[in-house]
Amino acid sequence: MNETDIGAYGVPLAMLAGAIRVSTPFLFVSLGECLTEKSGRINLGLEGTLVFGAMSGYAISYLTGSPWLGVLAAGISGCFFGAIHGYICKLPKVNDIAIGIAMMLFGTGLAFFFGKPFIQPQAPHLPSISLGFWSDLPQVQSALSINPLFLVGIVLAVFMWWAFKNTRWGLIIRMTGDSAPAALAMGYSVDWVRFLATTVGGFFAGVGGAFLSLYYPGAWSEGLSSGQGLMAVALVIFARWNPLACFGAALLFGAAGALGPALQSVGITQGYYFFNAAPYLLTLFIMIASVSPKRSLKGAPGELSITK
Amino acid sequence: MSALAQPNAPRRAVELETVAMTKIFGSLVALEDVSIHVRPGTLHALLGENGAGKSTLVKCIMGFYQPTRGEVKIDGKPAVIATPRDAHAHGIGMVYQHFTLVPSLTAAENLVISRAHPPAVIDWKKEIKGLEAFLDTMPFKVPLTVPVSNLSAGEKQKLEILKQLYLDQRFLILDEPTSVLTPGEADEVLGLLRGMTEAGDLTILMISHKFREVSAYADDVTVLRRGRMIGGGKVGELSVADMSHMMIGDTKIRERAARKTFTDRPVVLEIAGLFAEDDGGIPAVKGVNLKIHGGEIVGIAGVSGNGQSTLIEVLSGQREPTEGQLFIDGADFQPVRQQMAKFKVFGLPEEPLKNAAVPRMTVAENIAFRTFDEPPIASRFGFMSPKPMRKQARDLIASYRVKTPSTEEPIENLSGGNVQRAILARELSGEVEVLIVANPCFGLDFASVSEIRSQIMDQRNRGAAVLLVSEDLDEILELADRVAVMSGGEIHYVRPIAEADRASVGMAMSGH
Ligand SMILES: Nc1ncnc2c1ncn2[C@@H]1O[C@H](COP(=O)(O)OP(=O)(O)OP(=O)(O)O)[C@@H](O)[C@H]1O
Ligand SMILES: [Mg+2]
Numbered sequence: 001m002n003e004t005d006i007g008a009y010g011v012p013l014a015m016l017a018g019a020i021r022v023s024t025p026f027l028f029v030s031l032g033e034c035l036t037e038k039s040g041r042i043n044l045g046l047e048g049t050l051v052f053g054a055m056s057g058y059a060i061s062y063l064t065g066s067p068w069l070g071v072l073a074a075g076i077s078g079c080f081f082g083a084i085h086g087y088i089c090k091l092p093k094v095n096d097i098a099i100g101i102a103m104m105l106f107g108t109g110l111a112f113f114f115g116k117p118f119i120q121p122q123a124p125h126l127p128s129i130s131l132g133f134w135s136d137l138p139q140v141q142s143a144l145s146i147n148p149l150f151l152v153g154i155v156l157a158v159f160m161w162w163a164f165k166n167t168r169w170g171l172i173i174r175m176t177g178d179s180a181p182a183a184l185a186m187g188y189s190v191d192w193v194r195f196l197a198t199t200v201g202g203f204f205a206g207v208g209g210a211f212l213s214l215y216y217p218g219a220w221s222e223g224l225s226s227g228q229g230l231m232a233v234a235l236v237i238f239a240r241w242n243p244l245a246c247f248g249a250a251l252l253f254g255a256a257g258a259l260g261p262a263l264q265s266v267g268i269t270q271g272y273y274f275f276n277a278a279p280y281l282l283t284l285f286i287m288i289a290s291v292s293p294k295r296s297l298k299g300a301p302g303e304l305s306i307t308k
Numbered sequence: 309m310s311a312l313a314q315p316n317a318p319r320r321a322v323e324l325e326t327v328a329m330t331k332i333f334g335s336l337v338a339l340e341d342v343s344i345h346v347r348p349g350t351l352h353a354l355l356g357e358n359g360a361g362k363s364t365l366v367k368c369i370m371g372f373y374q375p376t377r378g379e380v381k382i383d384g385k386p387a388v389i390a391t392p393r394d395a396h397a398h399g400i401g402m403v404y405q406h407f408t409l410v411p412s413l414t415a416a417e418n419l420v421i422s423r424a425h426p427p428a429v430i431d432w433k434k435e436i437k438g439l440e441a442f443l444d445t446m447p448f449k450v451p452l453t454v455p456v457s458n459l460s461a462g463e464k465q466k467l468e469i470l471k472q473l474y475l476d477q478r479f480l481i482l483d484e485p486t487s488v489l490t491p492g493e494a495d496e497v498l499g500l501l502r503g504m505t506e507a508g509d510l511t512i513l514m515i516s517h518k519f520r521e522v523s524a525y526a527d528d529v530t531v532l533r534r535g536r537m538i539g540g541g542k543v544g545e546l547s548v549a550d551m552s553h554m555m556i557g558d559t560k561i562r563e564r565a566a567r568k569t570f571t572d573r574p575v576v577l578e579i580a581g582l583f584a585e586d587d588g589g590i591p592a593v594k595g596v597n598l599k600i601h602g603g604e605i606v607g608i609a610g611v612s613g614n615g616q617s618t619l620i621e622v623l624s625g626q627r628e629p630t631e632g633q634l635f636i637d638g639a640d641f642q643p644v645r646q647q648m649a650k651f652k653v654f655g656l657p658e659e660p661l662k663n664a665a666v667p668r669m670t671v672a673e674n675i676a677f678r679t680f681d682e683p684p685i686a687s688r689f690g691f692m693s694p695k696p697m698r699k700q701a702r703d704l705i706a707s708y709r710v711k712t713p714s715t716e717e718p719i720e721n722l723s724g725g726n727v728q729r730a731i732l733a734r735e736l737s738g739e740v741e742v743l744i745v746a747n748p749c750f751g752l753d754f755a756s757v758s759e760i761r762s763q764i765m766d767q768r769n770r771g772a773a774v775l776l777v778s779e780d781l782d783e784i785l786e787l788a789d790r791v792a793v794m795s796g797g798e799i800h801y802v803r804p805i806a807e808a809d810r811a812s813v814g815m816a817m818s819g820h
Pocket of ligand 2: 362405
């Protein structure tokens with residue numbers, strides 16, 4: 001390999017590259033969670049949805065030879081998980097958080113069960129778009145070789161941000177999330193809106209899973225997810241339920257995840273595992289720094305069981 | 309100017325009747341054979357004491373509850389109303405007793421989404437223009453682009469009414485629409501509505517506890533008592549005494565105890581240099597100093613949203629002050645359970661169901677909150693025995709006349725006034741040294757108002773230091789020994805009651 005030495009600049013560049021690469025699953029799961037929470041329900045099961053999406057996406061890509069069919073399959077399986085969560089939560093005296101945890105275990109367990117035969121074979125990967133052609137530096141080129149899903153995620157974030165303000169459905173979702181009595185008084189079915197929001201949110205999380213197995217790291221294994229689905233919940237709180245801020249927060253988490261490998265690439269191997277823990281530390285730090293016992297969370301949907 | 313107005317088919321005021329309406333909750337008959345008739349183009353008042361079934365009746369009309377028996381007739385024809393949506397389709401709209409605006413949405417968003425068929429993609433430029441044109445035809449304004457959570461209670465109430473007018477409803481049900489409005493605002497709103505009924509555009513069914521408004525604005529009244537229709541008629545033919553007699557029957561209203569005079573009572577509660585922030589981290593209480601003597605009621609007047617609720621939250625231990633100190637009898641006071649018990653500090657916060665009760669726990673448990681960890685309820689090993697708890701609850705329910713099916717009813721099922729009585733029973737049953745009360749008579753019928761004010765006066769006469777925060781200036785002028793005015797988080801005006809007059813207090817309330 002003929003790498004041009006760019007010295008210490010390598011670290012921020014590698015982090016940028018990492019941020020773009022690693023952030024996509026964070027982005028999709030957090031957008032899914034954001035949508036669900038805006039409707040007044042928390043789905044902690046998205047970790048399970050993510051893992052199952054990764055498995056089913058990989059399997060379908062392997063079986064059909066089309067990675068994009070894999071992404072679609074992952075999304076549909078995500079819908080399915082979201083729908084189960086949404087349906088069970090419609091029943092009386094059911095707690096959405098408990099169901100979420102059950103769905104998380106159910107999703108990962110099911111994925112491991114069906115995923116056994118797909119650990120070895122190589123499935124076709126998602127292509128990437130090179131946006132770094134203008135530079136001679138191979139590091140820049142590799143940093144800017146971007147997966148189309150990342151771009152789709154950006155468009156989706158902007159669309160959701162716009163839609164929450166400017167569409168009928170956006171307002172209905174925010175209304176059910178903030179005041180169920182108001183929605184009822186206006187004749188909307190709160191359960192039905194939440195069911196739909198959870199189902200569509202599941203779709204997004206499934207797509208995020210497909211990215212994991214079909215692009216980066218790019219293979220199906222049981223240790224594929226490192227808790228992205230759960231961290232996304234923290235990320236949504238950090239982003240104050242704003243889809244655009246979800247994008248920024250996903251990039252930040254992605255960059256933190258890339259810190260360990262980036263330092264390693266410039267030869268700093270000491271504390272590798274410590275730096276690899278950066279995203280978890282960041283989660284913890286953000287949760288502590290962004291909440292206060294004296295203030296209520298700005299922007300939190302009023303119907304969420306954690307803020308109620 | 310509403311989006312739904314159809315110029316070629318003008319919809320006129322609706323006539324509405326209920327026929328033998330009955331609603332049974334479990335073992336409780338909340339409504340029994342209630343038949344009322346609201347003539348088109350009139351303002352019809354529905355009166356009754358707390359828990360009489362007024363809200364239940366109108367919720368049955370709206371399809372919010374399904375009546376056990378009975379039906380609704382619109383313009384003489386039986387109508388099937390299974391959900392609020394059906395009611396809206398018949399041109400019936402309602403302003404509920406508790407707000408149904410979405411707090412995080414702006415006024416404009418709330419108005420647009422409440423329409424029967426909001427557009428899939430909303431063109432805000434066009435909508436705002438339409439809304440402004442609509443507001444121009446109204447005598448009062450509300451800011452359109454601010455989240456509703458930032459509006460004052462009065463603005464929210466006006467927005468609720470504007471929302472129904474914007475939807476172009478022809479029959480409007482208002483459940484205590486003026487309880488959060490100042491008398492001036494109430495006149496503005498009721499004047500507008502009265503004008504619309506006189507023009508034949510609208511019929512109104514209004515629940516109210518205020519005789520002044522009923523006499524001034526209503527055409528007809530119907531009175532409910534314990535779920536039954538007891539009487540009614542034309543307003544001009546009924547005196548206030550007739551109406552109040554229909555409401556409570558021969559029950560005697562308690563006479564207010566005379567104000568005992570004390571000389572040289574020591575300072576009991578002292579608030580020194582208190583600063584506090586609200587939920588958003590914005591300073592809401594800015595340097596409040598106040599001394600309250602034993603046997604004295606200090607009334608804090610003010611328009612809602614000027615820091616009174618934050619002040620009460622600090623005093624009742626719900627919020628940490630950022631600066632300042634509290635003293636009782638000269639000793640440092642922290643509003644925690646032990647010290648409250650030691651210094652005998654009690655309180656009735658506003659919205660007691662939210663601030664002083666656990667809605668889903670039973671009446672008996674809620675009444676035991678001050679005493680469950682002491683004998684006789686708590687035994688030596690910290691186990692609770694339910695028998696003394698129920699006995700205590702039964703005694704207090706009887707002596708404070710709380711209307712509840714049993715001690716084991718979840719407190720949230722009680723009517724507003726009875727929740728207030730239950731909490732008051734808990735807070736006043738022991739010896740009281742300091743009493744902190746906020747809007748104690750909000751939404752209560754006249755008999756309960758008189759009862760609760762007497763209780764407060766009794767505590768004062770027994771030597772308690774009472775801090776009374778109220779948005780109702782009449783209440784303060786009636787009860788207080790000294791009047792203070794809070795505006796913008798500060799207390800500007802403190803006068804003995806003899807030197808305070810309505811005009812100067814009003815000036816101070818508006819921040820001058
Ligand atoms: N959802 C419910 N479940 C059980 N009981 C109820 C329910 N709603 C109301 N009640 C009971 O029905 C009776 C009538 O209540 P309602 O709310 O209609 O009174 P109200 O006349 O509106 O009183 P207020 O002036 O205090 O608002 C009360 O005894 C109340 O406890
Ligand atoms: Mg009521």
